[in-house]
Amino acid sequence: xxxxxxxxxxxxxxxxxxxxxxxxxxxxxxxxxxxxxxxxxxxxxxxxxxxxxxxxxxxxxxxxxxxxxxxxxxxxxxxxxxxxxxxxxxxxxxxxxxxxxxxxxxxxxxxxxxxxxxxxxxxxxxxxxxxxxxxxxxxxxxxxxxxxxxxxxxxxxxxxxxxxxxxxxxxxxxxxxxxxxxxxxxxxxxxxxxxxxxxxxxxxxxxxxxxxxxxxxxxxxxxxxxxxxxxxxxxxxxxxxxxxxxxxxxxxxxxxxxxxxxxxxxxxxxxxxxxxxxxxxxxxxxxxxxxxxxxxxxxxxxxxxxxxxxxxxxxxxxxxxxxxxxxxxxxxxxxxxxxxxxxxxxxxxxxxxxxxxxxxxxxxxxxxxxxxxxxxxxxxxxxxxxxxxxxxxxxxxxxxxxxxxxxxxxxxxxxxxxxxxxxxxxxxxxxx
Amino acid sequence: xxxxxxxxxxxxxxxxxxxxxxxxxxxxxxxxxxxxxxxxxxxxxxxxxxxxxxxxxxxxxxxxxxxxxxxxxxxxxxxxxxxxxxxxxxxxxxxxxxxxxxxxxxxxxxxxxxxxxxxxxxxxxxxxxxxxxxxxxxxxxxxxxxxxxxxxxxxxxxxxxxxxxxxxxxxxxxxxxxxxxxxxxxxxxxxx
Numbered sequence: 001x002x003x004x005x006x007x008x009x010x011x012x013x014x015x016x017x018x019x020x021x022x023x024x025x026x027x028x029x030x031x032x033x034x035x036x037x038x039x040x041x042x043x044x045x046x047x048x049x050x051x052x053x054x055x056x057x058x059x060x061x062x063x064x065x066x067x068x069x070x071x072x073x074x075x076x077x078x079x080x081x082x083x084x085x086x087x088x089x090x091x092x093x094x095x096x097x098x099x100x101x102x103x104x105x106x107x108x109x110x111x112x113x114x115x116x117x118x119x120x121x122x123x124x125x126x127x128x129x130x131x132x133x134x135x136x137x138x139x140x141x142x143x144x145x146x147x148x149x150x151x152x153x154x155x156x157x158x159x160x161x162x163x164x165x166x167x168x169x170x171x172x173x174x175x176x177x178x179x180x181x182x183x184x185x186x187x188x189x190x191x192x193x194x195x196x197x198x199x200x201x202x203x204x205x206x207x208x209x210x211x212x213x214x215x216x217x218x219x220x221x222x223x224x225x226x227x228x229x230x231x232x233x234x235x236x237x238x239x240x241x242x243x244x245x246x247x248x249x250x251x252x253x254x255x256x257x258x259x260x261x262x263x264x265x266x267x268x269x270x271x272x273x274x275x276x277x278x279x280x281x282x283x284x285x286x287x288x289x290x291x292x293x294x295x296x297x298x299x300x301x302x303x304x305x306x307x308x309x310x311x312x313x314x315x316x317x318x319x320x321x322x323x324x325x326x327x328x329x330x331x332x333x334x335x336x337x338x339x340x341x342x343x344x345x346x347x348x349x350x351x352x353x354x355x356x357x358x359x360x361x362x363x364x365x366x367x368x369x370x371x372x373x374x375x376x377x378x379x380x381x382x383x384x385x386x387x388x389x390x391x392x393x394x395x396x397x398x399x400x401x402x403x404x405x406x407x408x409x410x411x412x413x414x415x416x417x418x419x420x421x422x423x424x425x426x427x428x429x430x431x432x
Numbered sequence: 433x434x435x436x437x438x439x440x441x442x443x444x445x446x447x448x449x450x451x452x453x454x455x456x457x458x459x460x461x462x463x464x465x466x467x468x469x470x471x472x473x474x475x476x477x478x479x480x481x482x483x484x485x486x487x488x489x490x491x492x493x494x495x496x497x498x499x500x501x502x503x504x505x506x507x508x509x510x511x512x513x514x515x516x517x518x519x520x521x522x523x524x525x526x527x528x529x530x531x532x533x534x535x536x537x538x539x540x541x542x543x544x545x546x547x548x549x550x551x552x553x554x555x556x557x558x559x560x561x562x563x564x565x566x567x568x569x570x571x572x573x574x575x576x577x578x579x580x581x582x583x584x585x586x587x588x589x590x591x592x593x594x595x596x597x598x599x600x601x602x603x604x605x606x607x608x609x610x611x612x613x614x615x616x617x618x619x620x621x622x623x624x
Contacts, residue, residue, distance in 0.1 A: 175589040201584055203548060217552075222537075223579065224552070245556055245580055248549040261549065263580065266511075266560030268553035289553040305550065311509075312550055335547040349547055356545070378547050399544070399591030424548060 026069040027155055030097035031059045032076035034117070035084070040107035044137030047113060051105040054115065054144040058101060061148035061162040064188075066407060068155060071097065081106070084118060089125050098122060101151065105140075113137045117147035119154055129154035141190070152385075159341075161187055161383040161427070165231075166390060167205040167214055168403060168425040170194065170418065175399050182216055184231060187383070187427065189417050195233050204248060207231070207428040208255045213275070215239065215249035215258055226260050228275065240273055240280055251275070252295045253341075259283075259293035259302060270304055272319075283321035294338045294346075295319070296363070303327075303337040303346055303363070314348055316363065327365030336379060339363070340386040345408065347380040347389055358391050360408055371406050372413055381427045390416060390425045491534055491606050499523035504562060506600040508543065511557045513565055521562060524604055525569030528576075535607045538563045538578045543599040544586055555580030562602045 034051035044050055055073035062070040077091065081104040092100050103117035112134050119128040131150045133143040142163065149160030164187045173179040182205045185192040196202050201219040208214070215228045226249045229236035239258060240246055248261040252272075259272045262280070268289040273280035284290040288308030295302055303316050312335045314328035328334040333351040340347065345360045356376045361368040376394040383389065386408075393404050393413070403422040404413035416422070496502050502524070504517035513521065528536060540559030542551035559578035567573050588595045 175591075176586055178584070180584075203582075203584065245552070247552045247582075261553065263553055263556040266557045266564075268556065289550060289557065291549040291553050292547075305547075307509075307550075312547075335550055351545070351547075356547070376545070394544070394591060397591060399586075399589065 026067060027099060028097045029062060029068055029070045029099045029101060029119075029151065029155075030076055030092065030095050031055050031062075031070050031072040031101040032079065033073040034103045034105050034115075035079060035081045036105045036107075037081045038107070042107055042113060042137035043111070044113070044140055047105045047107050047137075050113065050137065050140045051103075054103070054105065054117075054140055054147070055101070057141055057144035058117075058148045058151070061145060061160075061188075062151065065152055065156070065160075066409065066411075068152065071095075072101075084116065087118075087120050089120075089122065092122055099128065099155070101147075103147070107137075108134065111137075113140065115140065115143040115147070117143075117150075119151045145186075156385075158387065159384045161385050161388060164384050165207065165211055165428045166381075166403075166416075166425055167195075167207050167428070168418065168422045169203055169205065170420045170422060171401065172198070172420050182214070183418070183422075184214075185418070192419060195229070195231070204424055206249050206251060206426050208251045208275075209253055209428075210255055211428040213251075213255070215251060215260075217247045217249065226258070228258070239275075239277065240271075241277075246271075248291050248293065250292075250294050252299055253297050254299065259295065261291040261293070270302070270321075281321075283317065284324070290315075292336050296339050297341055297343040301363070303339050305335045305337060312351075314346065314361075314365075327363070328361070328368075329365060330359075330361070330368045334359075338380055338382055340382045341384055342386040344386065347382060349378040349380065349391075358389065358406065360389075369408075369410075371408065371410055372404075374413075377404070377413075379424050381425050383427050388427075390427050392423045392425060488606055491531070495524065495527050495604070495606065498527050502604045503601050505598070506558055506602070508545070508597060508600060509554070510600075511554065511561045513561060518565065521565050522569055525566045525571050528566065528571045532572070532575065534575075536566075536576050537605045537607050538566075538576055539603045539605050540578065540580045541585060541587075541599050541601050541603070542580075542583050543596040544583045544591060545593065545596055546583060548582060551582035552580050555582050558600075558602050562604075 033055045036047040036051050039046050039048040059070040062068045084102040084104045087102055100120045100122055106114045114134050116132045118130045121128050129150050131147050135143050145162040149162040152160035165184055166187055167184045170181045170183040171178045179198040180201050181198045182195045182202050203217045205214055205216045214231055217224055218227045224245045226239040226246045228239050244262050244264045246260050246262045249258050251258055256275055257272055258275050261268050262271050267287055268291055269282055269284045270290045270293045271280035271282050286308040288306050290304055290306045293302050293304040300319055301316055302319055305312050306315050311333040313326050314334045314337045315324055315326050317324040334348050336349045338347045346363055347360050349356050350359050356378050357370050358372045358377045358380045359370040374393050375396040377391055379392040380389045388405055388407055390405050392401055394401050401421045401423040403416040403418055403425050405416055406413040501520050504520050538559045540555035542554040559580055563576050563578050586599045
């Protein structure tokens, strides 16, 4: 693993991951409850209770990171708010942890609360990171997510995903005439809401890098086309004025342009257009189907799928459409490529003739590795940390779909519970 | 020679003897199954018109009866029209030529084993193949439009490889006109 762990106290907890006997070290982090100088009733509850809830949220966030083992808040000693910024190291020496989370919750005169959180290396006796927020008391969970994300980044040197969002298509009704709505939620399934109301069929929601806009495909008006709206549902408009069908949108990493597919008289090609509209630039010209574009993080290249050689395979081109070359040679039909936020990997779906699974490869096509082998696993999308993937799994027979997450290290996919059957997920790259 | 001159004279004579008479509007079509005339159009009917315009379900049933099916099927990943599909489409084309005021939406579908984006592209490709065949068979292009549903509308709820291949299809869906008289032109004056 790519962890910077040299200067940390570690519990060497060997974990067998994904069938490969890969020893993985876990850092134990103690998370006692956050104290409050004065227990004050706020709109979000008593500040003392909020302190306990924030500690619980940090623990449950960090527990999902494979390289961290959080403990608490139960069973750990209490401390005073003044100790939060200067921990008494001898008092924490015997709890069996390599790192300690402290902090406090304090009510302000304006009705908001101050949330502070610190991470200390107990072995080196030094501060690793700190975060402070002034938030509405009802938004304490957001502060907890951001604290956990900062701790995750301090330990692993990678961005956390605890404050990120996932958009997906929620399907209700019968399978033959489904009602599809775009929904958005926190990465752990909380704070769930619907952005469209099911009057028209919608698919392929794609969040902008800042998480503020969403591009999607809509059947409104009879001709399927790409639309863009804000995540609160306002400013909904058609991306390109065209009589042709457009689909498969994806934002560029700077959020200023959108790559998409347009089908003109049986020929699907990839185009790029400014996010505010304008004249689209055509990037591919082959008679085959070219679709599912995804930018590299530096925006210099685009990975896409094409059936120009027969079966669907994954190709890479420069952002201006030049230098198109195939990179997938691992067998089967490969589709739906997505470039990871750190640029190191490309996730894809592979049809083997009997099933579809999720795999990853390097941008050159090397180091290919299959992560899942379900009957039909598809539509992968990267978390901001480039470590996790969310994807859609379809059950044989019933055709029921659900969302699952998996790490690039492998392992058993975890169900991401949604109120209705979920499909076509997209994880926002919203930074901390 | 003499006989043809006589015939020609008879034809000219009959044309010359025809007096102008206002074309009587036929009575409104009775009973259910017939749409009401649109506002601005008092009654349907003018010389050359082929009977009353029927409601969509009636027309669709007629299309299925005359052409054999409103659906053509494809193999996996394929957009090649099979001989059976071509026979069906030839019959559909004849029906559409006989009903110039009915518009058709050519709706392409792909099976659920295709990934989503590719399913949209493949459905569009199949619909375009069907439309091109119909145009080649004489159907006016403006009578047709194409839509791809990708894999969003499977025919069967069950998800198995065998049943999902049934979703690789193109359906000819007839569309209701915005107005009762599709060609927006005045009723032609009879020839004097």
